[in-house]
Amino acid sequence: MEKLLKELQHADLQRQTRRHFLQTTGFGLGALGLGSLLGSCSTSSAETVGAPDVANARIPQFLPKAKRVIYIHMAGAPSQLELFDYKPELVKYHGKDCPAEFLEGKKFAFIQGVPKMLGPQGKFAQYGQSGAWMSDYVPYLQTVADEITFLKAMHTDQFNHAPAQLLMHTGSARLGRPSLGAWSVYGLGSENQNLPGFIVLASGGQQPDAGKSVYGSGFLPSVYQGVQCRTGGDPVLYVSDPSGMNRDMRKQTIEAINEINRQTYEEVQDPEILTRISQYEMAFRMQMSVPEVMDVSKEPQFILDMYGVEPGEGTFAMNCLLARKLVENDVRFVQLFDWGWDGHGTSKDHNVEGGLRQKCRESDQPIAALIKDLKMRGLLEETLIIWGAEFGRTPMQENRNGLVMPFMGRDHHLDAFTMWMAGGGVKQGFSHGETDELGYYGTKNRVHVHDLQATILHLMGFNHEKFTYPFQGRNFRLTDTEGKVVKEIVA
Amino acid sequence: MFYTLLQASSWAIFIGRFHPALVHFPIGFLLIGALLEIGRRTGKINVSESSIRFILLISAIGATVACICGYLLSLGGGYDAKLLDNHMWQGIGVAVFAWIAWLIKSDGFGGRIPFASVIYLPAFLLATILTLTAGHDGGSLTHGQGYLTQYTPEPFRGMAGMPPLEEKAEEIKPIADVQNAVVYNDIVQPILQARCAQCHNQSKQKGDLRVDQLAFLLKGGEGGPALIPGKGAESDMIKRCLLDESDDDHMPPKGKPQLTTDQITLISWWIDQGAPADKKVADLKANEAVTPALASLGEGAAPGLKKGAVKQESAIAGMKVKPASDQAIAALKKAGLIVNTLSQDQNLLEVSAVNAPNFDDKQMDLLKSVSQQIAWLKLGDTKITDAALEQIGTFPNLNKLHLEHTVVTDKGVAALKGLKFLEYINVVDTKVGDAGLKDLATMKGLRSVYVWRSAVTDSAVAQVGRQNPALQIVSGFNEAAVAEFLKAGDTTATKGVTKKL
Numbered sequence: 001m002e003k004l005l006k007e008l009q010h011a012d013l014q015r016q017t018r019r020h021f022l023q024t025t026g027f028g029l030g031a032l033g034l035g036s037l038l039g040s041c042s043t044s045s046a047e048t049v050g051a052p053d054v055a056n057a058r059i060p061q062f063l064p065k066a067k068r069v070i071y072i073h074m075a076g077a078p079s080q081l082e083l084f085d086y087k088p089e090l091v092k093y094h095g096k097d098c099p100a101e102f103l104e105g106k107k108f109a110f111i112q113g114v115p116k117m118l119g120p121q122g123k124f125a126q127y128g129q130s131g132a133w134m135s136d137y138v139p140y141l142q143t144v145a146d147e148i149t150f151l152k153a154m155h156t157d158q159f160n161h162a163p164a165q166l167l168m169h170t171g172s173a174r175l176g177r178p179s180l181g182a183w184s185v186y187g188l189g190s191e192n193q194n195l196p197g198f199i200v201l202a203s204g205g206q207q208p209d210a211g212k213s214v215y216g217s218g219f220l221p222s223v224y225q226g227v228q229c230r231t232g233g234d235p236v237l238y239v240s241d242p243s244g245m246n247r248d249m250r251k252q253t254i255e256a257i258n259e260i261n262r263q264t265y266e267e268v269q270d271p272e273i274l275t276r277i278s279q280y281e282m283a284f285r286m287q288m289s290v291p292e293v294m295d296v297s298k299e300p301q302f303i304l305d306m307y308g309v310e311p312g313e314g315t316f317a318m319n320c321l322l323a324r325k326l327v328e329n330d331v332r333f334v335q336l337f338d339w340g341w342d343g344h345g346t347s348k349d350h351n352v353e354g355g356l357r358q359k360c361r362e363s364d365q366p367i368a369a370l371i372k373d374l375k376m377r378g379l380l381e382e383t384l385i386i387w388g389a390e391f392g393r394t395p396m397q398e399n400r401n402g403l404v405m406p407f408m409g410r411d412h413h414l415d416a417f418t419m420w421m422a423g424g425g426v427k428q429g430f431s432h433g434e435t436d437e438l439g440y441y442g443t444k445n446r447v448h449v450h451d452l453q454a455t456i457l458h459l460m461g462f463n464h465e466k467f468t469y470p471f472q473g474r475n476f477r478l479t480d481t482e483g484k485v486v487k488e489i490v491a
Numbered sequence: 492m493f494y495t496l497l498q499a500s501s502w503a504i505f506i507g508r509f510h511p512a513l514v515h516f517p518i519g520f521l522l523i524g525a526l527l528e529i530g531r532r533t534g535k536i537n538v539s540e541s542s543i544r545f546i547l548l549i550s551a552i553g554a555t556v557a558c559i560c561g562y563l564l565s566l567g568g569g570y571d572a573k574l575l576d577n578h579m580w581q582g583i584g585v586a587v588f589a590w591i592a593w594l595i596k597s598d599g600f601g602g603r604i605p606f607a608s609v610i611y612l613p614a615f616l617l618a619t620i621l622t623l624t625a626g627h628d629g630g631s632l633t634h635g636q637g638y639l640t641q642y643t644p645e646p647f648r649g650m651a652g653m654p655p656l657e658e659k660a661e662e663i664k665p666i667a668d669v670q671n672a673v674v675y676n677d678i679v680q681p682i683l684q685a686r687c688a689q690c691h692n693q694s695k696q697k698g699d700l701r702v703d704q705l706a707f708l709l710k711g712g713e714g715g716p717a718l719i720p721g722k723g724a725e726s727d728m729i730k731r732c733l734l735d736e737s738d739d740d741h742m743p744p745k746g747k748p749q750l751t752t753d754q755i756t757l758i759s760w761w762i763d764q765g766a767p768a769d770k771k772v773a774d775l776k777a778n779e780a781v782t783p784a785l786a787s788l789g790e791g792a793a794p795g796l797k798k799g800a801v802k803q804e805s806a807i808a809g810m811k812v813k814p815a816s817d818q819a820i821a822a823l824k825k826a827g828l829i830v831n832t833l834s835q836d837q838n839l840l841e842v843s844a845v846n847a848p849n850f851d852d853k854q855m856d857l858l859k860s861v862s863q864q865i866a867w868l869k870l871g872d873t874k875i876t877d878a879a880l881e882q883i884g885t886f887p888n889l890n891k892l893h894l895e896h897t898v899v900t901d902k903g904v905a906a907l908k909g910l911k912f913l914e915y916i917n918v919v920d921t922k923v924g925d926a927g928l929k930d931l932a933t934m935k936g937l938r939s940v941y942v943w944r945s946a947v948t949d950s951a952v953a954q955v956g957r958q959n960p961a962l963q964i965v966s967g968f969n970e971a972a973v974a975e976f977l978k979a980g981d982t983t984a985t986k987g988v989t990k991k992l
């Protein structure tokens with residue numbers, strides 16, 4: 001009964017928006033006073049106060065195929081034409097003017113006038129039983145070709161990094177929506193009580209362009225937001241105790257703070273206070289668990305060799321190894337960001353020749369190692385790995401300001417790009433979608449960002465049309481009003 | 492008039508379908524009657540003539556009713572005409588001779604029939620023999636000719652002059668050289684034989700359709716041609732395969748073995764290319780969708796590929812159980828276990844001890860109350876031993892089991908053999924050895940076993956893997972395998988090896 005009352009009260013408070021406030025004040029101060037009086041009279045004991053329970057799962061519509069997700073986002077967007085989307089025709093067009101039909105009514109981030117076409121820079125061949133096309137940029141990934149499902153005809157609506165990243169992760173190019181990871185933890189719950197359910201690891205020297213919003217919780221309670229851990233040094237800043245403070249003292253401090261917070265909650269009934277209380281408790285537990293799970297010094301040498309890491313490094317390779325450890329400890333959603341894939345051709349590091357090769361050298365081996373490592377631990381078939389970026393790159397060479405660029409580069413492209421998935425319920429050794437002979441448009445089985453999101457939720461057991469959260473008077477979903485599950489890739 | 496009325500009415504088919512059930516009564520009664528008659532005449536048993544007379548009467552009535560039902564069933568059509576004709580007249584013969592035998596013995600008529608005592612035994616004998624032959628032909632009509640003796644073992648096979656036993660029809664043999672396989676003969680026809688021919692063959696032609704020859708497919712059945720060359724997606728056979736399984740027009744009918752997505756893709760691709768009778772795979776244009784499907788036909792296709800490319804629902808996908816009691820779930824949660832409901836309407840549970848590293852055999856009793864509901868159980872990194880597996884072996888609907896980093900051994904694993912829905916088991920870093928792996932391999936439903944860092948030897952993995960190609964045994968790797976893996980990067984710039992499909 002008490003639980004029921006609490007629920008009712010909680011629901012009531014959630015509806016207390018500005019509109020209600022104005023409505024209530026319409027009845028005068030007396031009604032306002034009465035409202036707050038009624039609001040606080042039912043909660044008598046501190047014990048009934050609890051945060052929105054992160055461990056509490058909603059019931060999926062279907063049997064989940066993926067229990068956990070590792071989402072590898074290559075921020076900046078690598079060129080699909082150098083890695084996976086093999087276009088021999090483009091070789092013939094190399095150096096020729098771009099056909100007018102590709103340019104009519106189109107807007108690009110940087111391309112102006114009539115650019116030249118740019119042939120593929122990688123050497124392509126087919127690998128595995130499935131005959132997957134891959135280039136010599138990714139020699140290690142070739143060895144796991146038969147684990148992967150490629151989506152060759154992805155497309156998006158946004159050609160700038162930040163909005164495109166937001167669209168990819170939150171389903172909307174504008175701020176304020178929960179991210180895929182937040183939805184996942186909200187849906188399936190957090191399993192390991194000593195670790196956040198949604199952990200973010202970033203590498204490449206910069207954060208993704210869209211900032212923390214790509215792993216935020218939007219209008220979901222903030223317990224569902226991604227917690228970013230640092231790769232080198234203290235994984236979470238200020239989580240370890242300062243010298244002179246022991247664990248008992250820390251415990252007493254946190255208990256005292258939480259007690260004060262509880263009292264405040266009883267007074268003002270703001271559910272975010274409950275989130276704060278639970279975050280304090282989580283932080284206290286994380287003091288023990290996080291350093292332990294982030295410590296790779298106990299890993300055998302051959303595992304470190306496989307990923308190509310040295311303990312103490314803060315690299316993408318290290319993040320892959322950490323992702324495996326986190327997933328092994330039942331963290332629901334691990335988000336990796338790696339910055340530096342924006343190959344416009346503007347500098348030695350940002351192009352589709354040497355620069356892209358270097359980024360591939362840093363990431364190819366650990367990604368293949370991650371797939372192999374998860375597989376031998378029996379985790380791959382329960383864990384969905386997603387690899388991709390916010391968009392793709394043009395078959396034309398970039399001509400920023402109408403000039404010839406110092407390096408081979410390609411501009412942002414939203415009509416066709418490649419993503420891949422492995423593990424958790426997708427087909428092994430499969431390719432879905434085709435692009436035209438120059439790799440400009442998807443010609444068959446195109447997959448929009450919303451379709452991808454619908455498919456990911458489907459793999460986790462959720463019908464994306466029914467998996468909603470009420471906010472500001474309507475039910476919101478990750479895919480908003482769109483999205484179609486790509487059933488063809490589901491194993 | 493009456494005939495057309497019957498044919499049009501669903502009553503005819505409704506009553507007709509009772510034929511296969513009713514027909515067994517006269518068969519049984521007549522045989523019992525014959526046995527009693529023999530027993531009586533040899534003086535072995537003491538039974539009155541009136542008993543046998545009564546049995547003859549109900550045999551005759553039963554045979555007559557079965558004949559009527561059988562006739563109504565035959566109106567539905569789709570049977571081999573000659574075989575059906577034989578079956579019908581033999582069936583009528585059974586009824587007629589049963590009536591004659593009864594009439595001779597009956598008080599009212601027996602005396603008035605000339606040579607009654609001479610006719611009685613032959614009539615009875617004929618009725619009995621015809622029962623057997625009619626029954627056999629009926630079986631052939633239902634199951635197809637040759638069904639009874641299809642699996643005659645040697646040496647009887649040789650004695651009877653039958654050809655050697657062929658591979659089981661439902662299993663589609665891998666093709667040694669996919670590129671040189673004739674699409675229709677080597678790929679399409681074996682699929683049709685395995686999945687369609689049971690009801691669409693020479694002797695049984697449901698919907699007037701036969702699939703054993705290309706000409707019959709083109710001719711089609713009641714609903715028109717089964718395929719339109721060049722138009723896979725518009726061909727009736729493809730459309731029916733793709734309908735929802737619950738749809739009345741879906742083929743194969745609900746409950747029968749279904750075609751896989753790959754098989755449908757292959758047939759549709761062949762039709763798209765004009766449904767040629769003699770073209771090889773290499774002669775036709777492969778597309779993106781059919782490439783993996785073709786690859787899955789080959790010998791030695793990666794086991795993972797076979798499993799992945801073919802759509803495979805979990806064995807518990809449609810399972811429904813009673814919901815677990817709230818108290819039971821609360822008790823599990825109190826012990827630190829995570830309890831999640833797997834999906835709506837099924838009431839199956841996932842239970843995980845990730846937050847209860849001290850979980851041990853004594854606490855296993857907690858799980859008893861949800862033994863029907865547990866489908867996924869994670870007890871990795873806990874203190875359980877073989878004793879816990881004894882209990883786990885009694886969870887009938889268990890589908891996934893995590894035992895990694897525990898001290899379980901072969902003895903415990905042996906207790907799991909009866910779990911018929913188990914598809915996944917993880918014994919990474921346990922004491923399970925070769926005997927345990929062999930025990931696990933006997934489980935028909937099991938799809939993947941993870942044995943890295945257990946006591947299972949590489950030779951056992953290889954051996955069991957050869958014997959059970961459908962089972963994925965993942966043994967992980969060691970320093971040497973990693974060194975091999977690292978070589979992949981050595982030749983970054985020069986590598987251009989195209990691995991053939």
